[in-house]
Structures are given as C-alpha cells and as structure tokens.
Amino acid sequence: MVQETSIKVKIREPKTKNEFDQYYNLRWRILRQHWNQPKGNEKDEKEKESIHLLVFDKDKIIGVGRGHFNTKTEAQIRYMAVEERFQGKGVGTKILETLERKLIKKGARTIILNARENAMKFYKKHNYKIIGKGHTLFGVIKHFKMRKEI
Numbered sequence: 001m002v003q004e005t006s007i008k009v010k011i012r013e014p015k016t017k018n019e020f021d022q023y024y025n026l027r028w029r030i031l032r033q034h035w036n037q038p039k040g041n042e043k044d045e046k047e048k049e050s051i052h053l054l055v056f057d058k059d060k061i062i063g064v065g066r067g068h069f070n071t072k073t074e075a076q077i078r079y080m081a082v083e084e085r086f087q088g089k090g091v092g093t094k095i096l097e098t099l100e101r102k103l104i105k106k107g108a109r110t111i112i113l114n115a116r117e118n119a120m121k122f123y124k125k126h127n128y129k130i131i132g133k134g135h136t137l138f139g140v141i142k143h144f145k146m147r148k149e150i
C-alpha cells in the first residue's frame with residue numbers, strides 16, 4: 001500500500017527539457033553542492049535508460065529519485081533527494097514506493113542501493129537490509145550497501 005504524504009503532492013516522470021533541467025538541478029543542490037562538486041557531477045552514464053521521478057508541490061519540484069537495472073532482475077535506486085524544508089513529510093517514501101512499483105513491474109526481483117549514513121534509517125524503514133560497507137564519497141560521506149528482496 002502506498003503511504004500518504006502529510007502534504008498534498010503529485011508524482012510523475014519528467015517530460016520536458018525544462019523539467020529535466022530542474023530535476024538535475026535539485027539532485028545537484030541536495031546531493032552535490034554542499035561538497036563543492038561542479039555541475040554535471042550529479043549525472044552518470046545510466047541516465048538515458050533510467051526511470052526518473054519528480055514530486056511537485058503545486059508547480060514546484062520538491063523531490064527526485066531514479067531507478068535503473070544492473071541485470072534483468074536486479075534494479076538499483078540512486079539519487080534520492082528531497083528539498084530540505086520538505087524532508088520528513090513522506091515525500092521520499094512516495095518516491096521510493098513509486099520507483100519500487102515501476103521497477104517490479106519491469107521485472108525487478110532484487111533492489112539494491114548505496115545509502116548515505118544519514119539516510120540508512122529511512123531505507124531500513126522500507127525493509128532494506130545492510131549487506132556491507134560501501135564507498136566514502138568526497139572523502140567524507142560514508143555509504144552502506146543495502147538490499148531488498150522482492
């Protein structure tokens with residue numbers, strides 16, 4: 001069952017170039033800017049083949065997330081980011097649950113991710129289990145490899 005957010009929001013895939021620009025910009029601001037990373041660093045080689053999701057509060061984009069496949073049955077979630085003042089209101093949950101549903105529909109049996117230490121509680125709550133230590137990004141952000149079997 002999809003959990004309700006405490007605010008009324010819409011979720012869908014980006015359609016226009018302008019929406020994609022805003023999507024990458026939010027990703028960069030939340031996940032890269034603080035660590036002085038240049039624009040462009042928020043993207044990787046999987047963008048074209050990925051599922052992208054945007055959350056809107058009225059017409060403002062306040063949350064993003066991405067899913068892609070590593071194999072036919074193993075999917076990966078990356079770049080989950082919610083605008084700071086909207087964090088803790090269920091927006092991330094909505095993105096995660098919608099991505100999971102879409103990935104499962106396309107054949108995912110396992111979903112993996114590399115969680116930042118600060119976000120581990122969020123993923124644990126959604127039944128992801130720690131399977132090992134991950135990389136340390138920009139020399140400071142510890143990651144943990146997590147997995148959920150469907």
Ligand SMILES: CC(C)(COP(=O)(O)OP(=O)(O)OC[C@H]1O[C@@H](n2cnc3c(N)ncnc32)[C@H](O)[C@@H]1OP(=O)(O)O)[C@@H](O)C(=O)NCCC(=O)NCCS
Nearest residue numbers: 080081082087088089090091092093115116118119121122
């Ligand atoms: C992690 C993130 C995507 C979660 O989205 P969100 O909208 O804040 O999450 P939700 O409101 O759906 O939270 C659901 C649960 O996760 C927990 N949670 C969310 N963010 C948390 C945080 N930063 N620290 C600890 N727990 C957190 C809450 O306990 C909440 O449980 P509760 O409802 O019982 O209190 C968002 O906080 C974010 O963008 N954080 C900064 C960027 C980041 O770390 N991204 C993840 C990279 S792996």
